[in-house]
Amino acid sequence: MFLSKDKKMPVKKLLNNLSKSIMLRKMEYISDQQGIIRRYQREMPGWNIHLENSKRFILESSKLKKKGKAMVLGSGWLLDCPVNELAREFEDVILVDIYHPKQIQKKLKHITNVHFIQADITGGLIDLAYHTLNSNKKNFVKKFFPESKSFSFPISSDVDFVISLNILSQLNIIITDYAKRFNHYSENEITELSATIQQSHLNSLPKNKSCLICDYEEELYDEENKLIGVNPLIFLNLPAGNFSKKWNWKFDTSMTYRDDTKTYLNVIAIDL
Numbered sequence: 001m002f003l004s005k006d007k008k009m010p011v012k013k014l015l016n017n018l019s020k021s022i023m024l025r026k027m028e029y030i031s032d033q034q035g036i037i038r039r040y041q042r043e044m045p046g047w048n049i050h051l052e053n054s055k056r057f058i059l060e061s062s063k064l065k066k067k068g069k070a071m072v073l074g075s076g077w078l079l080d081c082p083v084n085e086l087a088r089e090f091e092d093v094i095l096v097d098i099y100h101p102k103q104i105q106k107k108l109k110h111i112t113n114v115h116f117i118q119a120d121i122t123g124g125l126i127d128l129a130y131h132t133l134n135s136n137k138k139n140f141v142k143k144f145f146p147e148s149k150s151f152s153f154p155i156s157s158d159v160d161f162v163i164s165l166n167i168l169s170q171l172n173i174i175i176t177d178y179a180k181r182f183n184h185y186s187e188n189e190i191t192e193l194s195a196t197i198q199q200s201h202l203n204s205l206p207k208n209k210s211c212l213i214c215d216y217e218e219e220l221y222d223e224e225n226k227l228i229g230v231n232p233l234i235f236l237n238l239p240a241g242n243f244s245k246k247w248n249w250k251f252d253t254s255m256t257y258r259d260d261t262k263t264y265l266n267v268i269a270i271d272l
């Protein structure tokens with residue numbers, strides 16, 4: 001009989017956790033998150049401006065909210081999140097991510113009103129995409145698209161402030177990059193899926209209680225800093241909200257994200 005070393009965790013749950021962890025690794029959620037901290041270390045001057053802008057906007061937006069529960073969607077390394085200030089201002093701060101870095105969990109252990117939730121912010125599409133794409137039945141694969149429309153992440157009505165933190169374009173990219181490996185879908189279908197995932201995320205953010213920060217397009221520059229292209233990252237119309245701010249994020253100047261090309265991101269922050 002297979003016995004868990006951790007006597008408090010039933011074997012079935014242990015196996016579930018193991019297969020979930022394999023899925024997240026195969027879909028590159030873990031390596032992507034590691035990539036974020038490595039790129040930050042390489043690109044500090046350009047990144048710091050973006051991170052400070054994000055933190056300042058969150059605190060500005062927080063002023064107008066009731067100070068009960070705050071929820072951060074896509075908390076990750078918390079590089080862009082003023083978590084200490086939020087923990088002082090709000091009764092509870094709930095950090096949501098598909099994977100919480102161990103270092104962050106350890107670092108915040110002493111702040112008793114900060115809580116971690118490991119969840120899929122698409123409401124379960126990661127799991128559906130992984131299992132659908134890895135099944136061999138073609139009809140089932142095609143069914144994935146209509147099914148994806150009904151997925152959304154439930155946010156409880158007692159949450160007073162929801163922060164969607166540099167995650168809107170990430171929600172679709174990781175899933176669609178994985179889907180592209182299987183060659184089942186056309187470019188149009190991939191864009192449609194991206195729009196569905198983003199719209200459903202936007203719809204899930206409660207009005208007058210949210211703040212959305214996201215990169216909406218990427219600018220590509222050659223080695224001589226000549227603009228060579230602009231690509232959209234958001235496939236829907238963003239609302240005007242109560243107030244907003246835009247800035248440019250020097251995401252990759254060392255040309256490691258794309259060969260021989262620098263990538264800068266245009267970012268918008270909206271108080272919804």
Ligand SMILES: C[S@@+](CC[C@H](N)C(=O)[O-])C[C@H]1O[C@@H](n2cnc3c(N)ncnc32)[C@H](O)[C@@H]1O
Binds near residue numbers: 036073119120170171
């Ligand atoms: C670009 S990062 C945002 C920056 C982040 N606040 C930080 O400082 O690391 C995106 C974060 O969203 C998480 N993420 C991506 N897709 C997700 C999903 N479907 N559900 C939950 N978290 C997700 C990643 O694990 C990552 O930590």
